[in-house]
Amino acid sequence: MYNGLLNIYKEKDFTSHDVVAKLRGILRQKKIGHTGTLDPNAEGVLPVCLGKGTKLCDMLTGTKKQYKVSFVFEKETDTEDIWGTVTKTHEPLKQDAPIKDTILSFVGEYDQVPPMYSAKKINGKKLYELAREGKIIERTPERIRIYDISDIEISYPEVTMTVTCSKGTYIRSLCRDIGHKLQNGACMTKLVRTRSSGFQLEYAHTLSEIEEAVKTGKIEEWIIPIEKVFLKYQKGTVKKDYDKVLFNGNPLKKEMFYEIDLDTTKKLRVYDESEQFIGIYYWKKICFSQIRFFMTTTNERKPWNTFIIQNNFNFIIQW
Structure with a gap:
């Protein structure tokens, strides 16, 4: 496996x-x-x-996630993208419409209403299932964050931009909201996720x-x-005498580690003496307790040198 x-x-x-x-x-x-x-x-x-x-x-x-997105003004659809049914059309925006400033005004937190055609559930049923039944129900706005919007290219009526955002952000709905803020309509025409985790x-x-x-x-x-995800955490190597304690997933005392200067305020990636990655631990009162246990059998282990390291590979884990 x-x-x-x-x-x-x-x-x-x-x-x-x-x-x-x-x-x-x-x-x-x-x-x-x-x-x-x-x-x-x-x-x-x-x-x-x-x-x-x-x-x-x-x-x-x-x-965080990053997307390259394109959208067009003057049109609204039921799915909030170009593949849906057009529900409303608008007159062209005025030449002096503040398109770029309006787009940038969405950087930061805002309460976003999810689209009807989405996998979010209401009373145990997915919104897109209700939408396919012809039902449109009120959706509760959810607080999301737009960290950055860059590379904005305007070739009216089309706009292309790069968006960095939080979990739960619907890029289709961001396009919709940009259109509405300009008292117009907008729907997404293309979406490529360029970064994730x-x-x-x-x-x-x-x-x-x-x-x-x-x-x-x-x-x-x-x-x-797996361990590459946690390279920003401090490393702790457990002495061989405590293998049984380690492999059973039990809490680990400080004296069980070779390292004598482990920081109890920070999470710890734990290894056995043979450099097998065991899991992620945190300090709990008098010992380190596991958060996630990843230990594999000998047959499942793969040497690090089989993995081609990517210089720009950088994980940020949010707990």
């Missing part, structure tokens, strides 16, 4: 679930999960967790590339070790 993470390029017309299903066939293993859904018409970075790496899914889902577009692999890598035996080079 493979353990770790893959940087997948989700192609257009695939659902995120489709990607996971196809990977299960390609890699011949069931334990696979993704970290953050992309709409079928969107493309780009989709981080995928394998084996023991699936324990990372909830950690990575909450991180430290994964970058330039290092992403399509499903066909993954399939070929499996055939040629190069897939190990593309699987990112």
Whole structure:
């Protein structure tokens, strides 16, 4: 079984679930999960967790994401993108309309109403299921954050820009809201996720590339070790005499580590004496207790030198 993470390029017309299903066939293993859904018409970075790496899914889902998005003014649709049914049209904006300033005014926090065509649930039912039944219901706005909007290119009526945002942000709805603030309409025409949880577009692999890598035996080079996610944390190596305590997932006292200067205010990535990554721990009163346990069997372990390190690879885990 493979353990770790893959940087997948989700192609257009695939659902995120489709990607996971196809990977299960390609890699011949069931334990696979993704970290953050992309709409079928969107493309780009989709981080995928394998084996023991699936324990990372909830950690990575909450991180910043970056998108390259295009939208057009003068039009509103039921799905808030170009693939939906047009519900309203508008006159062209005036030549002196403050388009760029209006776009930049969304940087920061704001309460965003999610689109009807989304996977959010109301009373146990997904919004898009209700929308397909012809129902439009009131949705509660959710506080999201736009960290940055850059590379704004205006070729009226189309606009292209790069957006860095928090978990839960709907880029379609951001386009909608920009249009409304200008007393006009807007709908998204293209969406590419360029970054997510430290994964970058330039290092992403399509499903066909993954399939070929499996055939040629190069897939190990593309699987990112779980421990790489936590390199910003301090390292602690447990003495061999305490292997039984360690492998059973029990709390660890300071004297069980080779390191004598461990900082109890910071999280700790723990290894055994043979440099096997065990898990992430935090200080609890008198000892270190586990947050996540990742220990693999000897047969499951993969040497670090099989992984091609990417210089720009940088994880930021939000707990």
